[in-house]
Amino acid sequence: MNPNSPTRGAAIDLQNVSKAYGSFRALDGVSLHVEPGEFMTLLGPSGSGKTTTLNVVAGFTEVSSGALQVGGRSVVGVPAHKRNIGVVFQHYALFPHMTVGKNVAYPLSLRGVSKAERERRVAQALDMVKMRDFAHRYPSELSGGQQQRVAFARAIVFDPPLLLMDEPLGALDKKLREWLQLEIKRIHRELGTTFVYVTHDQEEALVLSDRIAVFNKGRIEQVGTGRELYDEPKTLFVGRFIGDSTVLRGQARSDGTSTALDVAGQTVTVPRRLDGSDTPVVLLRPEKLAIRRPGQMADTHNRLSGTIAEAIYLGSGSKYEVRLRDGSSAIVRSGLSEEGFRIDDPVELCFAGQDAKLLADDKSADATLT
Amino acid sequence: MAMHPCTRVMLGLSCLLVALWLVAPTLVVVPMSFNGNKSLAFPPVGFSWQWYENFVSNPEWSTSFFNSLKVALIVAVLATVLGTLAAFGLDRMKARTAGLLRMLLLTPMVVPGVVLAIGIYAVYLDTQLVGTLTGFVLAHTILALPFVLIAVQASLEVFDKRLETAAASLGAGRLATFRTVTLPLIAPGILSGLLFAFATSFDEIIVSLFITNPYLKTLPVQIFSSITRDADPTVAAVGTILLCATTILIGGGLFLMGRERRGNL
Numbered sequence: 001m002n003p004n005s006p007t008r009g010a011a012i013d014l015q016n017v018s019k020a021y022g023s024f025r026a027l028d029g030v031s032l033h034v035e036p037g038e039f040m041t042l043l044g045p046s047g048s049g050k051t052t053t054l055n056v057v058a059g060f061t062e063v064s065s066g067a068l069q070v071g072g073r074s075v076v077g078v079p080a081h082k083r084n085i086g087v088v089f090q091h092y093a094l095f096p097h098m099t100v101g102k103n104v105a106y107p108l109s110l111r112g113v114s115k116a117e118r119e120r121r122v123a124q125a126l127d128m129v130k131m132r133d134f135a136h137r138y139p140s141e142l143s144g145g146q147q148q149r150v151a152f153a154r155a156i157v158f159d160p161p162l163l164l165m166d167e168p169l170g171a172l173d174k175k176l177r178e179w180l181q182l183e184i185k186r187i188h189r190e191l192g193t194t195f196v197y198v199t200h201d202q203e204e205a206l207v208l209s210d211r212i213a214v215f216n217k218g219r220i221e222q223v224g225t226g227r228e229l230y231d232e233p234k235t236l237f238v239g240r241f242i243g244d245s246t247v248l249r250g251q252a253r254s255d256g257t258s259t260a261l262d263v264a265g266q267t268v269t270v271p272r273r274l275d276g277s278d279t280p281v282v283l284l285r286p287e288k289l290a291i292r293r294p295g296q297m298a299d300t301h302n303r304l305s306g307t308i309a310e311a312i313y314l315g316s317g318s319k320y321e322v323r324l325r326d327g328s329s330a331i332v333r334s335g336l337s338e339e340g341f342r343i344d345d346p347v348e349l350c351f352a353g354q355d356a357k358l359l360a361d362d363k364s365a366d367a368t369l370t
Numbered sequence: 371m372a373m374h375p376c377t378r379v380m381l382g383l384s385c386l387l388v389a390l391w392l393v394a395p396t397l398v399v400v401p402m403s404f405n406g407n408k409s410l411a412f413p414p415v416g417f418s419w420q421w422y423e424n425f426v427s428n429p430e431w432s433t434s435f436f437n438s439l440k441v442a443l444i445v446a447v448l449a450t451v452l453g454t455l456a457a458f459g460l461d462r463m464k465a466r467t468a469g470l471l472r473m474l475l476l477t478p479m480v481v482p483g484v485v486l487a488i489g490i491y492a493v494y495l496d497t498q499l500v501g502t503l504t505g506f507v508l509a510h511t512i513l514a515l516p517f518v519l520i521a522v523q524a525s526l527e528v529f530d531k532r533l534e535t536a537a538a539s540l541g542a543g544r545l546a547t548f549r550t551v552t553l554p555l556i557a558p559g560i561l562s563g564l565l566f567a568f569a570t571s572f573d574e575i576i577v578s579l580f581i582t583n584p585y586l587k588t589l590p591v592q593i594f595s596s597i598t599r600d601a602d603p604t605v606a607a608v609g610t611i612l613l614c615a616t617t618i619l620i621g622g623g624l625f626l627m628g629r630e631r632r633g634n635l
Contacts (some may be wrong), residue, residue, distance in 0.1 A: 060535055080538040093536035097554045107540040108552070154540065
């Protein structure tokens with residue numbers, strides 16, 4: 001562990017990787033490049049292939065087809081124990097018959113590190129996760145968060161160029177999770193190791209990652225920074241998975257440069273058009289929608305009427321779920337200074353055409369997300 | 371809920387009665403072993419150490435004791451190795467095949483001992499294994515294996531296999547993982563299997579009676595033939611020694627396991 005060296009992380013390169021279990025394709029042609037030292041999060045609902053991807057990189061699962069390189073070398077067929085990759089599991093996986101110190105020393109003993117050197121590095125790793133005082137305890141004497149920190153120390157003590165984490169905070173409560181997220185970020189900065197992090201929690205992904213790969217049904221839908229995924233989703237699935245969103249569906253007409261959508265008798269216009277034969281839908285972020293009482297809105301083209309279905313006070317503002325005339329719902333956020341609404345209040349929503357995303361409809365996204 | 375004092379007394383008394391019923395026949399052996407006369411009558415008359423002396427000095431007794439010890443030790447090791455391997459094999463097999471094989475391996479526990487004894491005797495006559503060490507070891511291993519299998523399978527069931535995955539990620543190959551993670555965690559199961567296998571062989575009588583001959587007798591066979599021939603209180607002395615030995619062995623085992631558990635909690 002030498003924090004002075006600038007970049008010690010390994011690059012990962014997956015090319016067209018597939019994994020089939022019988023007729024079920026857990027991974028269906030996944031290609032992904034992770035830069036050395038990058039914090040990459042694999043995000044997706046359960047069964048989307050993110051954990052399978054992690055297992056493939058760790059060597060717990062062999063690929064059915066495709067190429068996989070870690071640090072510029074192909075690792076296809078290399079058993080897990082020879083890959084020198086650190087892994088942190090959701091269930092901690094500490095050895096119950098060893099003390100914290102022995103657990104952390106385990107990978108070093110296997111590598112034939114001398115006793116003095118072993119003690120030094122174990123102390124250093126435990127320092128890093130602030131667990132040095134617990135070296136003589138058994139895992140069963142620790143809380144979940146403490147166990148996970150020990151597991152973390154054990155996974156980094158042997159200086160792997162790559163650290164994989166499979167929902168490591170999944171079993172912990174929210175407060176502890178948020179604090180450990182910051183700890184993980186700090187350690188990533190200090191180590192310079194490549195981190196690959198699996199989660200189904202999009203907020204966690206946004207907090208931690210340099211880039212996020214969004215998984216759905218064994219494929220990657222989009223790779224990008226959190227901002228890119230939020231502002232410029234390429235698919236409806238990504239748009240709906242990251243952050244809150246409102247999806248408008250309706251009869252669409254396109255002319256040369258713009259698309260008009262008929263949503264329950266009200267027409268909205270977006271200055272874009274969709275190539276190909278896909279059915280277009282409109283995706284809107286909550287902060288792009290303005291909410292007013294009927295008739296208070298200045299005359300704009302894109303206006304939708306509805307009633308408040310749910311009002312949630314957030315402290316920093318309010319969040320409303322508005323039922324539109326066609327029965328679909330819209331999510332709107334308003335600031336503190338703005339007027340409050342109550343359930344069943346009639347309202348009007350409006351938005352600027354250029355703030356709306358035009359995406360190809362994907363009904364299966366509804367099923368996966370709900 | 372408060373209990374009526376009468377009910378409490380009645381409950382205590384009946385518990386005491388059942389406990390007495392369970393251990394009394396065993397404890398009767400102890401005073402009998404110090405009998406002054408050569409008789410198995412209860413209560414004993416007088417006091418003497420002569421039956422213990424007889425057990426040590428009479429070659430018939432000491433030889434059979436060491437025969438039993440030898441057989442039981444080999445059986446314990448053999449059955450533990452085979453049973454542990456079988457438990458691992460079954461654990462990694464498809465559930466259905468494993469279920470069938472498991473049933474097959476457990477049959478020696480279910481089949482009446484006499485039936486098994488007749489079968490083994492018939493085979494041993496042809497292969498000249500009657501009255502040989504090999505014959506005893508093979509027969510007793512068949513009987514002891516199910517106990518090891520059950521004990522090891524039980525501990526494998528609660529063993530978290532994800533720990534093996536974790537060990538692999540930390541750089542441990544299959545053998546190193548087994549040695550440093552799997553084995554220490556299922557050791558209590560293997561150890562209790564070993565004890566059971568030893569005990570099964572050491573006090574086995576039914577099959578032993580069939581495959582014994584004057585040249586090779588185990589202790590239970592010697593006890594049985596001695597008691598059918600004459601009322602020799604040496605039997606009681608042997609019984610008392612065995613009682614003490616098993617109490618120390620099992621008690622020690624429980625103590626060690628208790629300490630282990632505390633260490634892990």
